[in-house]
Amino acid sequence: MRRRGRRRDAVALAVLLLVATAACTPPNLPPPLTPTRTTSPGKSPVADGAVVVGVEGGAVTGFNPHAIADWSTASRAVTELVLPSAVVMAANGTLAPDPDVVDSVTVRPAVPVGVSQVDATGAVTTAGSPFTVTYALDRRAAWSDGTPITAEDFAYLRDQMVSQAGAEAPAGYRLITAVRSRDAGKTVDVEFAEPFAEWRTLFSPLLPSHIMKDSPGGWSAALATELPVSGNRYKMDSYNAVTGEITLVRNDKFWGAPPGPASVVLRQGGPSDLVAGLERGDLQAVLVGPGADSSAALAAAVPQERRVTVAEPASVQLVFDTTTGPAAEQDIRRAVAAALDLDRLRAVLSGQQATAYPTVTSQVRLPATGAPVAPGSARVPSDDTTVSTPGDRTTSTEPASSGSAGEPVGPPITTGNADAATALLAGAGFRRTGLYAARDGQVLRMTLAYPQQDARLTAAALEIQTRLGAAGIEIDLRPDAPSTIVEDLLPAGTVDLALLTVPRGFSDTVSAASAFGCPTQDAPVADAAVPVLPPRVGNLSGYCAPDLQETLTDALAGRVDVTEADDMLWSALPVLPVAEPTTTFAVAPELASVITTERRGWVWTGPLAGLAEWPTP
Structure with missing residues (x-):
């Protein structure tokens, strides 16, 4: 069962009324709005020893860390503190197995058929063996309801990641051919179809399979409003969907060292309210997005040595439905890009601080991540290897990407050029004789979906409608729940465009293969009255091209660098990256x-x- 608009508060109602008016207005009237929020952070009593953190954002749409639609700053923080992971990233950017969950990880390279080797019984065999990663789990590791963390949780996550619409970074899971359980589930053998150097991207966090499988709605709904059990230092105590306040407390069933702060309270609100709360002492920390007024207030209230700008592992994208409708035509997609002023869009998204959101110049790499080095080693080990400490990954938390003269480097396509947009539309057979361009008597009309409770994306959607309307493209706006957009509207072809914040993982290769690899369907329905389309697992646009797929497959196998896909993606343009969001901590x-x-x-x-390692208040 799909989740559809679970929470509609006064802010959402105001947005809907605004959009309804804007959708009926000719291009350029009214001017787009600057994103604002009037919601104040909640002020419920706080227990001694608690850390109270203010986070900018709308209503949390869910707590599934592997669902694109559920991603937000608040939900990410909660899942990292509550759910267990096979591999964790330290603050310095290095990766290692989580010692509270995994005792050791052993990587065994593939052995081709015909090569002699000694099997587990001591017999000599030439049957060959697949590339295998073996996790030895801590015997004490268990969910807070007493259920052990076992191979069953690994197998469940793998199965869902290759089948659920809107799953984030599924490419590595598709390479898994088997998840085998030994030692009462405390030893997990994960076998792959081919060597996979990026195996550290997998199984982090794990999900409670025993609850997810039996819950109504399963993957889509089991974690919609809570995390019912914990496998980490904290557990969720409460979530107030009205105020957005989330309270975490120490997990008294956790087998490892307890966290420092006894509890964590996340309070959501508008930037100005959060800054004021920090000044009053109601909050010990804040995470706020850019904005002319709030950024100035924060700079005045907090000295430079106590604040830092952090880039988010995501990008704001205009996602095209490349399978049906007008957006399936490449010239139309390129005309849309040409009509949009990306600098103006970034200004709208960032509260008139366009330089606060880095320009995205690559389809496969974020601008603020520097020159990534594959986690651990980019080479598959040649011998059995017990993994303890992986190598460094070069990253930067600061926004980046500037030209030699200090100006942002733009994407390698034409944007902000009305004449180019007109020429591209003409090439597709559309001529403009009135307000909108038409072909064979049909006006070029498309529907743009966006998350209904995201003030920044709402303002940007209105800007897109205005700009495209001025270029002769009629745009109908469709505000909806992120889960509905990702899981239903895009796959069904109900909308042509979607403006979304799309998260991604630390591996450029896995992220690109997930976002742009051809959709797959393991078991097509034969003789169906209505064609059954494969779910868009990771690939929101539905784009599929054999040459691109070959490059992505080779990149996953380590035969080529994933940046070789960049030119193909900019040419095809299944998505238009707009910006990488940032927050100030x-x-x-x-x-x-x-x-x-x-x-x-x-x-x-x-x-x-x-x-969990912060000083105790």
Whole structure:
């Protein structure tokens, strides 16, 4: 069962009324709005020893860390503190098995058929063996309801990641051919179809399979409003969907070292309210997006040594439905891009601080991640290897990407050029004789979906409608729940475009193969009255091209660099990357040490991932 608009508050109602008016207005009237929020953070009583953090954002849409639709700053922080992971990233950007969950990881390279080897019984065999990663789990590791964390959780996650619409980064899971359980589930053998150097991207976090499988709605709904059990230092105590306040407390069933702060309270609100709360002492830390007024207030309230700008592991994208309708035509997609002023869009998204959101110049790499080095080793080990400490990954938390003269480097396509947009539309057979371009008597009309409770994306959607209308493309706006957009509207062809914040993992190769690899369907329905389309697992646009697929497959196998796919993707344009979001993390004086520690890994984990190690208030 799909989740559809679970929470509609006064802010959402105001947005709907605004959009309804804008959708009926000719291009350029009214001017797009700047994103604002009037919601104040909740002020429920706080227990002693609690850390209270203010987070900008709308209503949390869910707590499934592997669902694109559920991604937000708040939900990411909660899942990192509550759910267990096979591999974790430290603040310095290095990766290692989580010692509280995994005792050791052994990587065994593939052995071709015909090569002699000694099997587990001591017999000599030439049957060959697949590339295998074996996890030896801590025997004490268990969910807070007493259920052991076992191979069953690994197998469940693999099965869902290759079949659920809108799953984030499924490419590595598709290579898994078997998940085998030994030693009462505490030894997990994961076998792959081919060597996979990026295996550290998998099984983090794990999900409670025993609850997910039996819950109504399963993957889509089991974690919609809560995390019912914990396998980490904290557990979820409460979530108030009205105020957006989330309370975490120590998991008294956790087998490892307890966290420092006894509890964590996440309060959501608008940037100005959060800054004011930090000044009053109601909050010990805040994560706020850019904005002319709020950024100035934050700079005045918090000295530079207690604040830092952190890039998010995501990009704001205009996703095209490349399978049906007008957006299936490449010239139409390129005309849309040509009509849009990306600098103006970034200004709208960032509250008139366009430079706060880095320009995305690559389809396969984020601008703020520097020059990534594959986690651990880019080479598949040649011998049996017990993994303890992986190598460094070069990252930067700061926004980046500037030209030699200090100006942002733009994407390698034409944008912000009305004449180019007109020429591309003409090439597709559309001529403009009135307000809108038409072909064979049919006006070029498309529907744009966007998350209904995201103030920044709402303002950007109105800007897109205005700009495309001026170029002769009629745009109908469709605000909806992120899960509905990702899981239903895009796959069904109900909308032509979707403006979304799309998260991604630290592996460029896995992220690109997931977002642009051809959709797959393991078991097609024969003789169906209505064609059954494969779910868009990771690939929101539905784009599929044999030459691109070959490049992505080779990149996953380590035969080519994934950047070889960049030119093909900019030419085909299944998505138009607009910007990489950023937030400013600021702390009260008592948490100043948090800012001064190593933070290269924050671009992927966020600053709240290490909250269990923060000083106790």
